[in-house]
Amino acid sequence: MTQNISYFIEVLGIIVFTISGAFSAMQKRFDAFGVLIIGFVTALGGGTIRDVLIGFTPVTWMRTPDIPILIFVTGIITLFIKNYIKNLKTTFVFFDAVGLGLFTMIGIQKGVVTGLDPGICIILGTITGSFGGVLRDILLNNIPQIFRKEIYATACIVGGVIYFLLIQVIDKDLSRVITISLVCGIRLVAVKYNLSMPKFYA
Template identity: 45%
Template structure:
């Protein structure tokens, strides 16, 4: 098992748990919880594969992904009472998935020899689209469209990834440092209530 594959699976698990927690918070039935978990876990990667023309998409080629999602779904349900602070748990798993999917998208874009701007775009969409689907299905305004720093963390993480790669830094160091950077940006932004400006004006 390569480090790339391992981190990809961790990202899928994190997003599947994130989707499960959101669905349970919305008091959905078991089937609804699974659908949200599945859509959250594969949504970003599916969009990424469609954009780069990878057919079939990753979870159709590797059915292990489905097994990991199912396992994550049951873990979230079994330990739901242990997760007393659902919002905090949701935020944590969502941030982990965001970081990991950003580096996955960046690496895949690099391997396809895309322009850096395209790579950053693919990485950001890959990381955030699953959360967009989750929020829309749960009748929430997607985090990416709110003031909260979300996609910005992906963009910054992907840029740092590309810079480190340009200096021939070891891949393992790039993967780990970039992931932790994105998670740290999310944590600091929420802790200190940092956000992007909005265009809202009072009538």
């Protein structure tokens, strides 16, 4: 059951972050190849950095050929439904928030399986959830969201802390669902109500 939940989380995370990246590229008027590349980087950037940091090489997507295929198919489908997607004003924010929650949980799980300290697991979850978006924004010539006032990485950290508290008292699978929902919810609420971290000036 646990393995099935983990696999489902990873597949869903890859799909939603691919859509997020592809949608962002289409907003910048990239061609089809560019859209697929941005979708690929968004979906796998954070996980690739995480795997390199923990010495898990070749990285996950190189070990699992199904992952690049899934990203390619998702990207192609996104291209075909672009006219529908672009009419949804909240599409980018929604998919980005869902992907953030899912990938944060994936990163935390990787750290737990590796036997790392909870604090390091939370850092890995934050990297997994955030750094695909960082690479996406850099390639799109945008300031990465994680470095702006927006609540982004903070949502990952809060979710990670709550996860390790929850598994002390309730089932791990339920803890994962709650954590993913919490990270996603924090991100969406922050965007809706324009909540932000304090800014500092030199």
